[in-house]
Amino acid sequence: MTEPFLAEIRLMSFQFAPKGWALCNGQLLPINQNQALFALLGTTYGGNGQTTFALPNLQGRVPLHRGNGHTQGEVQGEQTHTLSVAETPGHTHTVTGTSTQATTPVPGNTVTLGTSVGAAAYQVPEGFVAMSNGSISPSGGSQPHPNMQPYLTLSFCIALQGIFPSQN
Template identity: 45%
Template sequence: MEQYLGEIRLCAFAFAPKGWALCDGALLPIAQNQALFSLLGTQYGGNGTTNFALPDLRGRTPLHRDPDGIAQGQMAGAEAVTLTTAQVPAHSHPFNVSSSPATALNVGVSQDRMLAASNLYNPNDPSVSGPGELLYGTPDSLTPWLDEACGSTGGGQPHDNMQPSLVLNYIISLAGIYPSRG
């Protein structure tokens, strides 16, 4: 069976045979390829005066034409995508807090006293006023302080968006039967 002019096929070898060209977006002169230009026009590129482009299927998956979607010859998609917060599914990062004393507290001193790091003011005992003073006592109640925001995660880098693939070459016929409509 002879191929149609402009027909695209897959091949497992790394070159285009005679009468075919790789679908790599190459520009062809209209003067030497008038019949193929009459089928492709400039929908894949070119200036339409002296040249036109072949489809560029390098790193692309072809889609069937959809009159209500992506136009024929239009490229879409990306190999890598950086997601925004709006694109990440709704989720939460719960955390639990207890105001109960810890079962073990290792501060280098006994559990009922600690070393003050800066100047203190005590209206009942003015002698407690310098750094390095020991503080004694057990609180009547403990009110935990919480920062309501969980830490950020992720690096904002693109992630691979490619489907599992096997690389083959697309080739387009430069000669063959001119396709009739109908």
């Protein structure tokens, strides 16, 4: 392997950081022992900037190139998400009924909305009436669902030693 640039990030197919590298897991490092690395990273990924700075934390994250409104070190997104009513598309659930009382009982937690008419599936009523407030209720479990694209888990490592990169 050629000598890396200091702070270069590479993907590894094994589960540890090789000598001279560290896993990109957000760990804090002392500035006084890593001055050149701190000169490149600063507090972009955390730390107090006086005695510590943090390595990037790519655990459960997808790297995104900066630009188009995204800044270096920005962290967004979530692995699971619970939709709120405000996030669902607008839609309606039309329910109509008739003032004619149904004649065939249906067992269970069912609302009957009309008159039994033999073999016909339903009868178009002559006049519609409003349903009671309890006729339709919210549904869904309000539980988080996975919010991740297909993935392959590898180890991101950052070079703790290497060539200091030149901007020229």
